[in-house]
Amino acid sequence: MRLLRKVTYRAQLFLLIAIFALFIGVTDIFYLTEFGNVVKDRESSYMQSVVDDTDNWLCQLSLGLKSAASELRNNATAQNYLSQKTSRAKASFRVSLYETMRVMCASSSFISGMVFIDPDGTMSSINVVNPVAVLETLISAEYDVKNVGSDIFTRMLQNDIIMDGNPFACYIMSVQNASAPQMKAICVFVCRVSQFSYVNASSLTESSQFYLIDSMQEIAYSKLPVSDPEKAASDIATIISSGLPSGSEMRLGNERCLVFTGFNEQLGWRSVSIVPVGEINLDMKSIQRVGVIIGISSFVVFVLIGLIFIWNMSRPMSQLLHGLRSMGQTNLSKRLPELYDNEIGVISREINGMMDKIQAMTETSFAMRNKMYESELNLKKAELRALQSQINPHFLYNTLECIRSIALVEGIESIATITESMASIFRYSISGGLLSTVEQEVESARSYAKILSIRFDGRISFSFNIDPQILDRAMVKITLQPLVENAVQHGLGETEEGGTVDVSGLIQGGSVVFTVADNGAGMDQETVNRLNESFAETERKGMLLSDNQTRTSIGLTNINSRLRAYYGEDYGLSIQSSPGLGTTVTLRMPIMA
Numbered sequence: 001m002r003l004l005r006k007v008t009y010r011a012q013l014f015l016l017i018a019i020f021a022l023f024i025g026v027t028d029i030f031y032l033t034e035f036g037n038v039v040k041d042r043e044s045s046y047m048q049s050v051v052d053d054t055d056n057w058l059c060q061l062s063l064g065l066k067s068a069a070s071e072l073r074n075n076a077t078a079q080n081y082l083s084q085k086t087s088r089a090k091a092s093f094r095v096s097l098y099e100t101m102r103v104m105c106a107s108s109s110f111i112s113g114m115v116f117i118d119p120d121g122t123m124s125s126i127n128v129v130n131p132v133a134v135l136e137t138l139i140s141a142e143y144d145v146k147n148v149g150s151d152i153f154t155r156m157l158q159n160d161i162i163m164d165g166n167p168f169a170c171y172i173m174s175v176q177n178a179s180a181p182q183m184k185a186i187c188v189f190v191c192r193v194s195q196f197s198y199v200n201a202s203s204l205t206e207s208s209q210f211y212l213i214d215s216m217q218e219i220a221y222s223k224l225p226v227s228d229p230e231k232a233a234s235d236i237a238t239i240i241s242s243g244l245p246s247g248s249e250m251r252l253g254n255e256r257c258l259v260f261t262g263f264n265e266q267l268g269w270r271s272v273s274i275v276p277v278g279e280i281n282l283d284m285k286s287i288q289r290v291g292v293i294i295g296i297s298s299f300v301v302f303v304l305i306g307l308i309f310i311w312n313m314s315r316p317m318s319q320l321l322h323g324l325r326s327m328g329q330t331n332l333s334k335r336l337p338e339l340y341d342n343e344i345g346v347i348s349r350e351i352n353g354m355m356d357k358i359q360a361m362t363e364t365s366f367a368m369r370n371k372m373y374e375s376e377l378n379l380k381k382a383e384l385r386a387l388q389s390q391i392n393p394h395f396l397y398n399t400l401e402c403i404r405s406i407a408l409v410e411g412i413e414s415i416a417t418i419t420e421s422m423a424s425i426f427r428y429s430i431s432g433g434l435l436s437t438v439e440q441e442v443e444s445a446r447s448y449a450k451i452l453s454i455r456f457d458g459r460i461s462f463s464f465n466i467d468p469q470i471l472d473r474a475m476v477k478i479t480l481q482p483l484v485e486n487a488v489q490h491g492l493g494e495t496e497e498g499g500t501v502d503v504s505g506l507i508q509g510g511s512v513v514f515t516v517a518d519n520g521a522g523m524d525q526e527t528v529n530r531l532n533e534s535f536a537e538t539e540r541k542g543m544l545l546s547d548n549q550t551r552t553s554i555g556l557t558n559i560n561s562r563l564r565a566y567y568g569e570d571y572g573l574s575i576q577s578s579p580g581l582g583t584t585v586t587l588r589m590p591i592m593a
Helices: 009-073 076-083 087-107 131-140 193-199 229-242 277-329 343-352 354-410 413-430 438-455 480-492 525-541 551-567
Strands: 113-117 123-126 168-176 184-192 209-213 219-222 248-252 255-264 269-276 435-437 460-466 474-476 499-508 511-518 572-578 582-590
Touching: 009 087, 009 168, 009 184, 009 255, 009 269, 009 277, 076 087, 076 168, 087 113, 087 123, 113 131, 123 131, 131 168, 131 184, 184 193, 193 219, 209 229, 219 229, 229 248, 229 255, 229 269, 255 277, 269 277, 413 438, 435 438, 438 460, 438 474, 438 480, 438 499, 460 480, 474 551, 480 499, 480 511, 480 551, 480 582, 525 551, 525 572, 551 572, 551 582
Parallel strands: 460 499
Antiparallel strands: 113 123, 113 184, 168 184, 209 219, 209 269, 248 255, 255 269, 435 474, 499 511, 511 582, 572 582
16 A cells, blocks of 8 residues: 555556556456356256256155045044945935045145045046056056055056046055954055146257156156157166266267156156256356456456546546645635646636634534424423323323212213223223234223124124134234224114124134124125225225215225234235125134234
């Protein structure tokens, strides 16, 4: 740094340009030598992740099939069906067996169809066009279906009338009667191989190929059409027999390729990905050529611009330095010549107006200080108003407690109950924070229900059925009480005979679900649809409903907006109602600690 201080400004600019030019050259050389390795490493990492994801999926397939097999073996319907000794007796359980099979197919993404073979040879199937063809295909593939010992996952099979002609694999299992082990049925899970298409990852190169190989070393699935099956089979056999680790480079025919492999021991299936190295290098060379052109062009342009920059900077700086020396040697009233419109001209004008601006800056400083005092005063006033806003609610709460005490002394229990409930609600509403526990929220709603019960002289009854497991869970404050108010005001308030309001809360489907149901007037389906649509509409537009909409929809929409703003778009309110039967409002929120 001391050495640079002795070097002129122009020489420093020349040195800076030389350093940057050298940096560009070194960077370009490094780019040319290392870019290929970086690209190859990234492509290797990506393809390995595809193979690993495929192996994980095959593991999930194996576990899913084993789980389904275990579930079927222990299924009460299947056991009852097998325990029947006559065809007529079995007929009464056949519908239940079909339903069990249908549910298993619907609940598992791995199972496309099922065939259940009785000990007497009777077949029951679901989602299979021709179960006999399934059995014949397995037998022709040398699978001893009727004498199967342990569970078997077959290789890829093909039959034009099964699974719409698509390739498929089968999981074969036995189902024994617990009371009569000799009564053994066979169940075949049919898995459509086309569902493996999820591994159809984006191609790294035009000829990159991905294969799924079954237990017989045959191609079960390929990302690209196989134009030469014999060559593909030969390449796969070479890869498997080589024993090289996944991600190795090897020669297949006359071409060097990157090879990625995976193996699932449970199913005996493999995943193989082949990426031609020549195609990777071809893409890299085109990018390298562009990089060389850009590097050389950048170098030349940078040097030319640097020289122009040095000339345009050093000459005005020299003139500025000469003017400053002249000012110091004569008197401070002298001004610099304003010859340029660039930064040098700006410096000259700033120096010329420096003394005039000192006064302006001083006045500005005093003005800013006054504004700061004013801001501090406003802050103190705001704090005082905040304290007053806290004092007023506490004063009202204490007043309610006083009214309750007088009502108890005078023997007016209804007023005492109302004031006690109002005090409880008010105390809860002014407590700090956005969240409370479910227990606190339910207690606030109970207090409000007491007030309504007295107001309507017992014509409206309330019930609360809350799962104890959710009482200590957190939830957004003041959400249940408005729903209870809405049920009474718009569902039961106009009926002379009154009615009931039922509030329930439980854990359902991984969420906490509250329902507030009344047996009041209800609403037609058009109104219900409009309300449910208004929830999504206001959330999407980010605003409340217009004034010509009902107060009911505005209140419910505000609650829904608060819930969705805090929990996300998957949660909030929904409405179900029928005219004359009542209305049910459902509140769904996540399980929070």
